[in-house]
Amino acid sequence: MTIGPIADFAGFVLRRSGGRGMMALVLLLLGSLSEGVSILLLIPLLQFAGGAGGGVPMAGLPLVGHLFDPATRLSLVPLLGCFLAFVTAQAVLTRFKAVHVARMMQLCVDAIRLRLFRAIGAARWTRVAATRAADLQQALTGDVERVRAAVYNLLLLLQALVMVAIYAVLAAAISPVMTLFAIGVGSVVLLALYPVRRRATRFGETLGASLADQQHMISEFLAGMKVAKAFNAEAGYAARLEAMLRDVREEMIRFARATANGTLLFQLVGAVAAVGFIHVSVAVLHLPLARIAVLLFLFVRIGPRFNMIQDSLQQLLSHLPAWQDSRRLIARFEADREKAEVAGLAAIPPLRQEIRFDQVGMDYGAGLPVLRDVSFAIPAGRITAIAGPSGSGKTTLADMVMGLVEPSAGRVLLDGRPLAHCGLRAWRDRVAYVPQDGFLLNDSIAANLAVAAPGADPAQMWAALEASGAAGFVARMPAGLDTVVADRGIRLSGGERQRIALARALLRRPDLLILDEATSALDEDNETLIIRSLERLRGTMAILIIAHRARITAIADQVVRIEQGRVHICGSADLDGVVPFPPQRAGRAPAASVTRPASHGE
Numbered sequence: 001m002t003i004g005p006i007a008d009f010a011g012f013v014l015r016r017s018g019g020r021g022m023m024a025l026v027l028l029l030l031g032s033l034s035e036g037v038s039i040l041l042l043i044p045l046l047q048f049a050g051g052a053g054g055g056v057p058m059a060g061l062p063l064v065g066h067l068f069d070p071a072t073r074l075s076l077v078p079l080l081g082c083f084l085a086f087v088t089a090q091a092v093l094t095r096f097k098a099v100h101v102a103r104m105m106q107l108c109v110d111a112i113r114l115r116l117f118r119a120i121g122a123a124r125w126t127r128v129a130a131t132r133a134a135d136l137q138q139a140l141t142g143d144v145e146r147v148r149a150a151v152y153n154l155l156l157l158l159q160a161l162v163m164v165a166i167y168a169v170l171a172a173a174i175s176p177v178m179t180l181f182a183i184g185v186g187s188v189v190l191l192a193l194y195p196v197r198r199r200a201t202r203f204g205e206t207l208g209a210s211l212a213d214q215q216h217m218i219s220e221f222l223a224g225m226k227v228a229k230a231f232n233a234e235a236g237y238a239a240r241l242e243a244m245l246r247d248v249r250e251e252m253i254r255f256a257r258a259t260a261n262g263t264l265l266f267q268l269v270g271a272v273a274a275v276g277f278i279h280v281s282v283a284v285l286h287l288p289l290a291r292i293a294v295l296l297f298l299f300v301r302i303g304p305r306f307n308m309i310q311d312s313l314q315q316l317l318s319h320l321p322a323w324q325d326s327r328r329l330i331a332r333f334e335a336d337r338e339k340a341e342v343a344g345l346a347a348i349p350p351l352r353q354e355i356r357f358d359q360v361g362m363d364y365g366a367g368l369p370v371l372r373d374v375s376f377a378i379p380a381g382r383i384t385a386i387a388g389p390s391g392s393g394k395t396t397l398a399d400m401v402m403g404l405v406e407p408s409a410g411r412v413l414l415d416g417r418p419l420a421h422c423g424l425r426a427w428r429d430r431v432a433y434v435p436q437d438g439f440l441l442n443d444s445i446a447a448n449l450a451v452a453a454p455g456a457d458p459a460q461m462w463a464a465l466e467a468s469g470a471a472g473f474v475a476r477m478p479a480g481l482d483t484v485v486a487d488r489g490i491r492l493s494g495g496e497r498q499r500i501a502l503a504r505a506l507l508r509r510p511d512l513l514i515l516d517e518a519t520s521a522l523d524e525d526n527e528t529l530i531i532r533s534l535e536r537l538r539g540t541m542a543i544l545i546i547a548h549r550a551r552i553t554a555i556a557d558q559v560v561r562i563e564q565g566r567v568h569i570c571g572s573a574d575l576d577g578v579v580p581f582p583p584q585r586a587g588r589a590p591a592a593s594v595t596r597p598a599s600h601g602e
């Protein structure tokens, strides 16, 4: 089970970090080699120090053995110089390696976070809406950080493997028998610890699931804090979190215990092996003191490397599920992409006549169809209201007209062209949407407005605020357009928030403005202000209002009532023969009043 996923992951790391990954590996190899050679240089140095033994037979490395032969060996000063040079080289390589590794880890983390972020953004709305927000948050934050830990441990693992290989070659050059003995002992312990590594994988899987559950619970609690406090439910949430934390803690402790047992086993076996090694070297093989000292030194370094292999493998295996989850999520979202913009389709002419629902049906696959055979038009320049009981499909119609969901039957037509054949992003550039809670960023009013029209200048912003009835209160604010609003700034009333949200929508100069229950949480005075703004906009764009209240549906030129999946239209007698729109000029909709926001693009 272990090798396949690790090889996949190593492939991903190499692809994402490109040349830097290879460079990090080369630095790792060179660093390990220079460390190994500097240790090897201890042999002649020890011979100088203690005058021990004669030549050092090097079974595996005759050239190096020749270098240390008493007849040809270097004198003390050049030897010390070599030793210093290798140690310095190792330190410099370690420095470069650290920078490369940091960059490599960040490249991998950025790559996976960005790809997932883009995949979510490009996916169909129905796919996004069907996924728990907490799972996405966890994937984009916690899981990618675990990928960083996985990359780090993969590098530690590679480093440990390289070091063991180099030390083994060096040790074999001094005593092949003793080297086989040390490698054999290390490998047996590694094999014996296989169950601990399996536990690491299981731990990683449960950790991912419980972190997502915690994230879900915490964001639910924070979003509904007011309700939680009102119902005295804080303690209940705290108890749920405590239970989740306890489960994760217990699993984590079991994992830590297994890891500590592994380390203990390595240390005990290492001590026994060292004792056996010294006994065999001195009493059986009668090796010279310099060779025994260097072998001991090498083995003292090999032992922890075996421990490092086990440790980094465990950590890697416990973090790999986060990478696998991220990959699965990316694949799921990428497989469910929104229809791509097709060349030639992106250019949609301005809406002149109507948006028409033509025998539209919608079946979410959960019981009865939500909509059946729905046909009506939203005329350009007019106000259309959609009313109906809760759950009757009003928002579904708004989502369809924005191209967020596709009808399961029938078509949506823009001036006779099927929306399904149009570039959805190009169409959405012509649509503006105001939801029930206008959603403002913790930023200045200007920044909030710029979300809808990044190129808009202050004059255009003021015109949009004027049109939405928000200019007055924004002008009275301490820093005007630069006033920071929402959580960290000035707190706005619900009515003020919605008027800014409406201004933001108008700044786009849309062909279609959608208000989805945008005034349902407002009092009469605030609703009246929005209603007046909408009335001033009549004739400039198609306006679709989804609402329950009669006060706002009363301003509509037609009211579409949906009940049990079917529509009944009222008040549309004067709309029978829809006049081509706009009558004055081709192109963008004309200004209806002095408060019409100026175009930011023209």
Ligand SMILES: Nc1ncnc2c1ncn2[C@@H]1O[C@H](COP(=O)(O)OP(=O)(O)OP(=O)(O)O)[C@@H](O)[C@H]1O
Pocket (backbone or CB within 6 Å): 126, 129, 130, 364, 366, 370, 388, 389, 390, 391, 392, 393, 394, 395, 396, 397
């Ligand atoms: N993505 C979805 N998957 C499955 N069912 C859905 C989905 N979106 C909406 N529905 C179902 O379709 C029905 C209509 O939902 P919709 O939100 O369009 O109604 P609505 O008229 O806007 O309701 P309300 O006035 O309460 O906001 C509901 O029963 C809802 O549960």
